Amino acid sequence: MTIWHDMQAAGLIHCGCVLLNGEVQHSCFPAESKKQLAVAKQALMYVFRSVDKSDKDYDEAHIEIGDALFSGFKLDSDRLLIFLSEHDTNTLQIRQFIDDNKERFLQL
Amino acid sequence: MTDYKVLFTGSVCSGKTTAIRSLSDIETVDTDARVSDSAIRRKRKTTIAMDYGVLDLSDDARLHLYGTPGQERFKFMWEVMMSDLVHDAEGLVLLVDNTRNDPFKDIRFYVEEFRDFIVRRRLIIAVTHSDEQAEPDHDYYMQELKAMGLFTTVIFIDARDPSSVLKIVKELVGHREKEIAWSELEERLAVNSSMPQVTEEEHESSSADMSENVTLLDAAMNTRGITGAIHLGADRKVLSSNVSSKQNKELLRSMINLVTALETKASFLGHIDDLVLCGPQQETLSVFVEKEQALGLCSDKELSINVVKQQAMDLLQWSQR
Numbered sequence: 001m002t003i004w005h006d007m008q009a010a011g012l013i014h015c016g017c018v019l020l021n022g023e024v025q026h027s028c029f030p031a032e033s034k035k036q037l038a039v040a041k042q043a044l045m046y047v048f049r050s051v052d053k054s055d056k057d058y059d060e061a062h063i064e065i066g067d068a069l070f071s072g073f074k075l076d077s078d079r080l081l082i083f084l085s086e087h088d089t090n091t092l093q094i095r096q097f098i099d100d101n102k103e104r105f106l107q108l
Numbered sequence: 109m110t111d112y113k114v115l116f117t118g119s120v121c122s123g124k125t126t127a128i129r130s131l132s133d134i135e136t137v138d139t140d141a142r143v144s145d146s147a148i149r150r151k152r153k154t155t156i157a158m159d160y161g162v163l164d165l166s167d168d169a170r171l172h173l174y175g176t177p178g179q180e181r182f183k184f185m186w187e188v189m190m191s192d193l194v195h196d197a198e199g200l201v202l203l204v205d206n207t208r209n210d211p212f213k214d215i216r217f218y219v220e221e222f223r224d225f226i227v228r229r230r231l232i233i234a235v236t237h238s239d240e241q242a243e244p245d246h247d248y249y250m251q252e253l254k255a256m257g258l259f260t261t262v263i264f265i266d267a268r269d270p271s272s273v274l275k276i277v278k279e280l281v282g283h284r285e286k287e288i289a290w291s292e293l294e295e296r297l298a299v300n301s302s303m304p305q306v307t308e309e310e311h312e313s314s315s316a317d318m319s320e321n322v323t324l325l326d327a328a329m330n331t332r333g334i335t336g337a338i339h340l341g342a343d344r345k346v347l348s349s350n351v352s353s354k355q356n357k358e359l360l361r362s363m364i365n366l367v368t369a370l371e372t373k374a375s376f377l378g379h380i381d382d383l384v385l386c387g388p389q390q391e392t393l394s395v396f397v398e399k400e401q402a403l404g405l406c407s408d409k410e411l412s413i414n415v416v417k418q419q420a421m422d423l424l425q426w427s428q429r
Contacts, residue, residue, distance in 0.1 A: 039376075039377060042374065043377070046366070047370075047383065051362075051363075051385060054355060054358065054359050055355065055359065055387070055390065057388065057389065057390060058385045058386065058387040058393075059388065060385070060387065061384065061385050061386075062382075062383070062384040062413065063370075063382075063383050063384075064380070064382045064384075065378055065379070065381065066378060066381070087381075088414055090412070091384075091386075091413050092413075
């Protein structure tokens with residue numbers, strides 16, 4: 001079982017990926033969701049780039065578009081976790097999962 | 109004896125409790141508590157679990173009236189009611205407050221939430237508060253609902269007036285219960301009327317007092333965990349703000365601009381409902397951007413984002429009042 005499966009089984013996400021310096025390092029986005037990944041990646045990187053100018057300590061962003069929620073979590077200064085989930089997902093649970101499994105994500 | 113059940117739902121202040129009180133032959137069972145969120149703009153008490161009443165239609169038929177709480181944070185009760193108490197209901201009455209800025213947003217939301225429930229049941233849309241806000245009118249509702257693929261009945265009612273609310277009952281069970289003496293029923297229920305016994309002038313003045321007393325910012329701050337709010341107009345100039353931190357205020361404004369920029373740069377995305385930023389020690393910042401207005405909220409990081417979203421939705425829907 002991968003970490004993505006664990007999150008999917010817990011009903012937290014549809015799919016996710018790790019970006020290293022803006023490039024996809026590991027992903028479970030299916031081929032048919034390529035466009036959604038591109039959207040999530042561009043939008044969240046844009047948000048963090050803009051917000052970092054004011055406060056670098058914000059490490060979590062969520063963009064709700066219709067039924068979809070695109071979430072970005074900074075793992076460290078180089079790595080960004082990106083998730084696609086249902087719009088009403090409990091994001092506190094995703095945050096908790098990341099905190100509990102940070103090492104697993106870093107090893108991807 | 110034939111027992112029918114009907115479930116009333118709709119946004120906060122749409123008139124669910126009042127409609128059930130208007131129809132009930134018994135003292136209604138309600139679960140009112142002091143309002144502890146943005147609904148303070150409209151009322152002082154709200155339903156937190158459910159409303160229940162009973163209407164004797166005839167010697168052989170009875171209608172059980174159930175009402176959900178309006179706030180989305182009590183959504184678990186919607187589930188409990190749908191799966192248990194009213195799983196065998198005749199229909200769902202969706203009360204729509206005509207004073208909301210976009211009543212169709214509420215319709216889309218509730219139809220989606222109750223989609224599985226209404227698949228095999230009647231859906232009746234009952235528009236309330238049209239005495240305060242006449243538009244959209246019946247024709248406009250029918251036209252918009254048709255465009256949404258919803259072919260259903262729309263009735264304009266005054267939830268305080270039993271004879272008006274009875275129109276829903278007629279629509280729901282009238283074709284099956286031919287023995288109901290509607291005029292007698294109407295007379296009997298007249299005692300439940302909560303129509304104001306004041307002149308129109310006095311009524312208008314008291315309504316104005318209510319909304320003037322609680323500003324949008326005051327209403328936002330009435331939710332425990334919300335620590336600041338900023339309201340911007342269509343030109344993105346600040347209409348009002350009580351965000352004390354200069355940095356947070358600037359961040360909220362730049363987030364609103366970010367949403368607009370993202371929507372412009374990637375128009376295929378569609379409308380961005382909200383953007384939320386969180387940090388380990390920081391207050392959570394959320395922005396909700398519409399064409400005519402935008403709202404930014406600061407909140408404690410422990411406060412669920414879904415609660416913040418619901419509050420923002422209600423605040424924006426009542427912003428013109």
